[in-house]
Amino acid sequence: MLYVRAIKGGFGHRFALARLTRWPLLGRAVDRALFDGDEIYVLPKGSSVTLREIPLDIPVPDREDVVLPSEIVRYFIERSKHHFIMDRCICRTSAHCRDYPHELGCIFLGKAVLAIDPRLGRLVSKEEALAHLDRCEEAGLVHIIGRNKLDSIWTAGRPKEDLMTVCNCCPCCCLWKMLPQLDEGISSKMKRLPGVHLTVDAARCTGCGTCVDGCYVRAISMREGRAVIDQAMCKGCARCAHACPEKAITLHIEDGSYSMHAVERIAPLVDVTKD
Secondary structure (H helix, E strand, O other), X not given: OHHHHHHHHHHHHHHHHHHHOOOHHHHHHHHHHHHOOOEEEEOOOOOOOOOOOOOOOOOOOOOOOOOOHHHHHHHHHHHOOOEEEEOOOHHHHHOOOOOOOOOOOOEEEOXXXXXXXXXXXXXXXXXXXXXXXXXXXXXXXXXXXEEOHHHHHHOOOOOHHHOEEEEEEOOOOOHHHHHHXXXXXXXXXXXXXXXXXXXXXXXXXXXXXXXXXXXXXXXXXXXXOEEEEOXXXXXXXXXXXXXXXXXXXXXXXXXXXXXXXXXXXXXXXXXXXXX
């Protein structure tokens, strides 16, 4: 609980603290202490097209407008033997979020959840975890999934190899909004899934700036009155595509078997099947 209080107390200063990691010696020390071995993937925000009935071992049809981020999370929830739901999102609570529900906290999977302090949340059944995921989807939250050493420290869910984090993030309060300020070695641990990218149709873009304001990693800028996406910075969350009033931003998936490729990337990070 000391870690929780420290996170809440320092949350408002996270951008200034993140900039300190750019000092070489301090950055390496922070990386080793809090982010060692991390690999975290951002899943695109679900499109209006949902194909929940498609099993993950069957390739998804090759369509640019079909995105199934919830199916990837469902895959791990279905296979995990242990599920834990946070009673509250620590980020939204710390930031006093007014736009998204505080009670939709992270989902943790894997054997390490048995060590998490029960004051932070509760062990749940697979069915309860799936219902929680549905509520997060309905609220418009974006999933970030993978292994995060920091989570294994502040929750006491250790070892990190047995703890899979499923964050359900809003664009205004996400801890990872500090990515642009972090040392590149640390920020690179949050990844866009291969084969996912977004493009701007310059003919449709009116330069309103809605996408710029909504991009939590500052990957979009305005040039000559039109939005431009920095592909090196973009994490593929697709919030900009949903927010654009002119539908000028398109999410592309290069491979129709997107879901299975995502599973293959994420599965080696944490063993969620241990007793």
